[in-house]
Amino acid sequence: xxxxxxxxxxxxxxxxxxxxxxxxxxxxxxxxxxxxxxxxxxxxxxxxxxxxxxxxxxxxxxxxxxxxxxxxxxxxxxxxxxxxxxxxxxxxxxxxxxxxxxxxx
Amino acid sequence: xxxxxxxxxxxxxxxxxxxxxxxxxxxxxxxxxxxxxxxxxxxxxxxxxxxxxxxxxxxxxxxxxxxxxxxxxxxxxxxxxxxxxxxxxxxxxxxxxxxxxxxxxxxxxxxxxxxxxxxxxxxxxxxxxxxxxxxxxxxxxxxxxxxxxxxxxxxxxxxxxxxxxxxxxxxxxxxxxxxxxxxxxxxxxxxxxxxxxxxxxxxxxxxxxxxxxxxxxxxxxxxxxxxxxxxxxxxxxxxxxxxxxxxxxxxxxxxxxxxxxxxxxxxxxxxxxxxxxxxxxxxxxxxxxxxxxxxxxxxxxxxxxxxxxxxxxxxxxxxxxxxxxxxxxxxxxxxxxxxxxxxxxxxxxxxxxxxxxxxxxxxxxxxxxxxxxxxxxxxxxxxxxxxxxxxxxxxxxxxxxxxxxxxxxxxxxxxxxxxxxxxxxxxxxxxxxxxxxxxxxxxxxxxxxxxxxxxxxxxxxxxxxxxxxxxxxxxxxxxxxxxxxxxxxxxxxxxxxxxxxxxxxxxxxxxxxxxxxxxxxxxxxxxxxxxxxxxxxxxxxxxxxxxxxxxxxxxxxxxxxxxxxxxxxxxxxxxxxxxxxxxxxxxxxxxxxxxxxxxxxxxxxxxxxxxxxxxxxxxxxxxxxxxxxxxxxxxxxxxxxxxxxxxxxxxxxxxxxxxxxxxxxxxxxxxxxxx
Numbered sequence: 001x002x003x004x005x006x007x008x009x010x011x012x013x014x015x016x017x018x019x020x021x022x023x024x025x026x027x028x029x030x031x032x033x034x035x036x037x038x039x040x041x042x043x044x045x046x047x048x049x050x051x052x053x054x055x056x057x058x059x060x061x062x063x064x065x066x067x068x069x070x071x072x073x074x075x076x077x078x079x080x081x082x083x084x085x086x087x088x089x090x091x092x093x094x095x096x097x098x099x100x101x102x103x104x105x
Numbered sequence: 106x107x108x109x110x111x112x113x114x115x116x117x118x119x120x121x122x123x124x125x126x127x128x129x130x131x132x133x134x135x136x137x138x139x140x141x142x143x144x145x146x147x148x149x150x151x152x153x154x155x156x157x158x159x160x161x162x163x164x165x166x167x168x169x170x171x172x173x174x175x176x177x178x179x180x181x182x183x184x185x186x187x188x189x190x191x192x193x194x195x196x197x198x199x200x201x202x203x204x205x206x207x208x209x210x211x212x213x214x215x216x217x218x219x220x221x222x223x224x225x226x227x228x229x230x231x232x233x234x235x236x237x238x239x240x241x242x243x244x245x246x247x248x249x250x251x252x253x254x255x256x257x258x259x260x261x262x263x264x265x266x267x268x269x270x271x272x273x274x275x276x277x278x279x280x281x282x283x284x285x286x287x288x289x290x291x292x293x294x295x296x297x298x299x300x301x302x303x304x305x306x307x308x309x310x311x312x313x314x315x316x317x318x319x320x321x322x323x324x325x326x327x328x329x330x331x332x333x334x335x336x337x338x339x340x341x342x343x344x345x346x347x348x349x350x351x352x353x354x355x356x357x358x359x360x361x362x363x364x365x366x367x368x369x370x371x372x373x374x375x376x377x378x379x380x381x382x383x384x385x386x387x388x389x390x391x392x393x394x395x396x397x398x399x400x401x402x403x404x405x406x407x408x409x410x411x412x413x414x415x416x417x418x419x420x421x422x423x424x425x426x427x428x429x430x431x432x433x434x435x436x437x438x439x440x441x442x443x444x445x446x447x448x449x450x451x452x453x454x455x456x457x458x459x460x461x462x463x464x465x466x467x468x469x470x471x472x473x474x475x476x477x478x479x480x481x482x483x484x485x486x487x488x489x490x491x492x493x494x495x496x497x498x499x500x501x502x503x504x505x506x507x508x509x510x511x512x513x514x515x516x517x518x519x520x521x522x523x524x525x526x527x528x529x530x531x532x533x534x535x536x537x538x539x540x541x542x543x544x545x546x547x548x549x550x551x552x553x554x555x556x557x558x559x560x561x562x563x564x565x566x567x568x569x570x571x572x573x574x575x576x577x578x579x580x581x582x583x584x585x586x587x588x589x590x591x592x593x594x595x596x597x598x599x600x601x602x603x604x605x606x607x608x609x610x611x612x613x614x615x616x617x618x619x620x621x622x623x624x625x626x627x628x629x630x631x632x633x634x635x636x637x638x639x640x641x642x643x644x645x646x647x648x649x650x651x652x653x654x655x656x657x658x659x660x661x662x663x664x665x666x667x668x669x670x671x672x673x674x675x676x677x678x679x680x681x682x683x684x685x686x687x688x689x690x691x692x693x694x695x696x697x698x699x700x701x702x703x704x705x706x707x708x709x710x711x712x713x714x715x716x717x718x719x720x721x722x723x724x725x726x727x728x729x730x731x732x733x734x735x736x737x738x739x740x741x742x743x744x745x746x747x748x749x750x751x752x753x754x755x756x757x758x759x760x761x762x763x764x765x766x767x768x769x770x771x772x773x774x775x776x777x778x779x780x
Contacts (some may be wrong), residue, residue: 021764024760025757025760025761025764029758033756033757062270097755097756098755099755100754100756101753101754101755102754103752103754104752104753104754104755
């Protein structure tokens with residue numbers, strides 16, 4: 001039962017990851033790409049929780065703590081990402097990722 | 106009061122001091138320069154007199170004072186002063202004649218702008234000459250000898266803006282240098298053989314019996330004794346300096362200098378240095394006389410050269426038209442007489458003639474200078490004439506000098522000194538030829554001097570400058586008068602009846618006189634010859650004086666080709682120019698070619714070699730080293746370019762690649778069945 005639950009959880013998180021990846025690759029709006037990335041991050045968080053909840057030796061609250069850190073880092077990351085988006089917007093008057101190619105080698 | 110031998114250096118030092126003061130005097134300091142020169146010369150004269158007194162007290166002694174000049178390893182180079190009657194008489198003569206000539210120069214060069222420099226040079230010359238006289242070392246003598254040559258060069262070329270004077274100065278310097286080379290070689294050989302150059306050094310000196318015996322005992326190339334060979338090399342120096350055949354060519358040209366210079370250097374003193382040198386080293390020259398097996402003796406060569414020079418100078422003097430050149434060739438001839446006397450073994454007769462000649466030849470040259478000065482620098486006797494009236498004092502003194510030179514009997518000094526030489530030549534056992542040459546020169550001397558006096562002082566003036574000539578001031582005539590007195594009086598210290606001078610030179614205190622008419626036959630012959638020369642000159646030139654400057658010389662009318670040859674000095678200059686001059690030019694051309702093609706070629710080859718090495722170096726550097734680095738960095742750059750193509754700047758593409766990579770990673774893990 002527990003193995004199945006783990007598998008279900010992993011399937012769910014994989015689906016979430018794929019959805020996020022698809023969003024990040026197919027959208028040209030930088031904010032929507034950021035959203036996709038958040039989805040992929042959350043898929044990873046779900047994995048943490050699942051492996052902690054269904055793992056062989058569930059140590060007290062390690063998975064939850066890890067995920068809490070991860071969410072905090074994701075929040076900071078989102079702040080930096082949005083700040084970059086605003087900077088890009090100021091620079092080129094839109095936020096289309098295809099046009100933000102000034103780092104081209 | 107006599108002079109201590111240690112202080113003998115004062116005699117040359119005084120004029121040297123005057124020369125250095127003169128060198129520092131600006132051009133405007135005419136009185137200072139002339140004043141110091143004359144005062145120094147007068148002081149040197151007084152010191153020389155005191156030295157003479159000391160020398161006469163002990164005439165046989167060669168007083169010397171030696172000192173070390175510098176040390177070289179274990180050996181030390183020593184110089185010294187020497188005082189004997191020879192040195193003392195010469196010093197007195199040089200300072201006295203020099204003093205009179207200095208005084209004369211103040212008048213003669215009054216209008217020259219380089220007056221101060223002239224007196225500086227004159228003093229330098231006097232210092233060098235006196236240093237040469239007091240030297241007790243052949244080395245010191247050689248140094249002073251060369252300084253005399255330098256002073257002569259400076260003074261002949263004093264009017265260096267005249268090309269002829271500059272050329273004459275060079276000619277004199279180079280010609281005498283040829284002789285000096287011989288002297289230098291002789292000196293080196295002497296030092297190599299004996300280890301000393303001191304004349305007298307308490308038994309060790311080169312003129313003392315032990316050393317001379319050793320030198321005469323060795324033989325060298327051609328069976329000559331070493332002393333003969335060294336003596337001949339030293340004689341080369343005397344040939345150059347005293348204008349002997351075959352190096353006599355420079356002396357007549359030296360007349361381009363101011364006339365007081367001709368009087369002082371090229372008549373009275375410097376040219377006598379060669380005679381003095383041979384008299385000084387006479388023991389060395391005579392060291393081989395006792396040897397029987399040698400091909401010839403050194404003194405035989407001296408006598409031969411002297412006889413040739415005496416005759417040659419007298420012959421050429423007959424055909425000259427320049428007042429100073431006649432006197433110059435007469436000097437050559439008289440120096441030949443002195444060498445002849447040395448060669449036949451009577452060095453005292455040579456020095457006696459040197460002393461009397463110094464006075465009467467200085468007198469003649471200063472008289473000529475007086476004429477030239479009065480006649481606005483006209484020297485051609487064809488353009489002069491009739492000066493007997495306006496220049497009475499000059500005429501009288503010049504006539505006394507002429508009679509002394511010609512050897513007019515009994516009253517004039519030249520007669521006694523020349524008589525001594527002829528007598529010595531008569532007694533020479535080797536060959537009678539020098540005597541014949543001397544007797545022939547007696548006639549010629551009387552003849553050309555009469556010609557000179559007749560052309561210059563008799564007849565009528567033949568040019569504008571001669572018409573307006575007038576007597577010179579006392580500063581010029583007073584020296585003439587004094588010299589004329591000496592030209593007469595000096596003869597009486599060396600007559601056969603009372604040969605005081607010869608005895609003192611020989612180191613004797615007592616005088617052993619013969620009858621005044623010793624060797625009477627020879628004396629009568631010589632008097633007849635003098636009379637013949639004077640009479641011929643009088644008959645040809647004075648009885649019918651030249652009327653115009655273009656009229657033909659009576660001799661030239663009878664023997665034009667001979668006279669032209671004499672006027673051209675028998676072509677010695679042309680001969681030397683055609684042989685030695687051309688040889689030198691050829692050598693120079695050869696050296697030039699050698700330099701231009703051989704040495705220059707070698708250098709060019711080295712340059713090419715250097716260029717080639719540079720080229721190889723550059724090629725290696727550029728193609729191999731630089732090329733390797735260039736290729737390496739090019740590869741790196743193109744690799745970087747390839748990688749940079751991946752940096753599209755598009756965030757999507759990065760993400761896409763990351764995703765594909767992730768998927769591949771997962772697939773590998775899953776399919777590989779790791780763990």
